[in-house]
Amino acid sequence: SVTPIRFTKLTSDPEFTISGYVVNGLATVYCRWVNKGLFGNKAWNGVALASMDVQSASEGFNEFVDNSYEDHMENRFLYVAGNTVSFRTSYDATIPANTWHVGNVSFPVTTV
Numbered sequence: 001s002v003t004p005i006r007f008t009k010l011t012s013d014p015e016f017t018i019s020g021y022v023v024n025g026l027a028t029v030y031c032r033w034v035n036k037g038l039f040g041n042k043a044w045n046g047v048a049l050a051s052m053d054v055q056s057a058s059e060g061f062n063e064f065v066d067n068s069y070e071d072h073m074e075n076r077f078l079y080v081a082g083n084t085v086s087f088r089t090s091y092d093a094t095i096p097a098n099t100w101h102v103g104n105v106s107f108p109v110t111t112v
Contacts, residue, residue: 005029006053007085015100018050018085027054028106029085031064031078038097046079046086056080060107061088068099078103 005020005027013036020029033049041047064078064087078101079088087101 007050008052009050010048010084011050016049020052022054022109025108026106027056027109028104029078029080030104031085031102033087033101035095035099035101036097039095041087041089041093041095043089043091046084046088048084048086050085051083052085053083054109055083057108057110060105062103062105064101064103066095066099066101068096070094070096076101078105080105080107 003022005022007018009016011033013034015034017032018029020027031049059081061077061079063074064076065073066076070093075090077088079086
């Protein structure tokens with residue numbers, strides 16, 4: 001069975017799209033986000049983007065590609081834990097204003 005995931009936006013940035021579905025206990029979330037202002041992100045700290053009405057059974061992450069001129073693109077992630085979808089980096093990063101981020105992540109969900 002296919003069940004749509006319901007999201008609550010947590011970011012204040014106006015340009016933000018998120019959608020996702022659960023199919024046979026596996027969720028896939030697609031996200032596009034544009035951060036309006038420049039910001040610094042400490043390694044492994046998350047910027048919460050949205051909450052969802054499902055719980056991930058474990059942490060999940062995937063590359064969250066963007067148009068930043070910085071190196072280390074492979075170290076920027078769309079990250080899920082519990083019921084929260086976040087942006088994370090594995091290094092201390094400065095993200096320029098108006099950077100777009102696009103990605104998806106799949107993860108098992110806990111059954112209710």
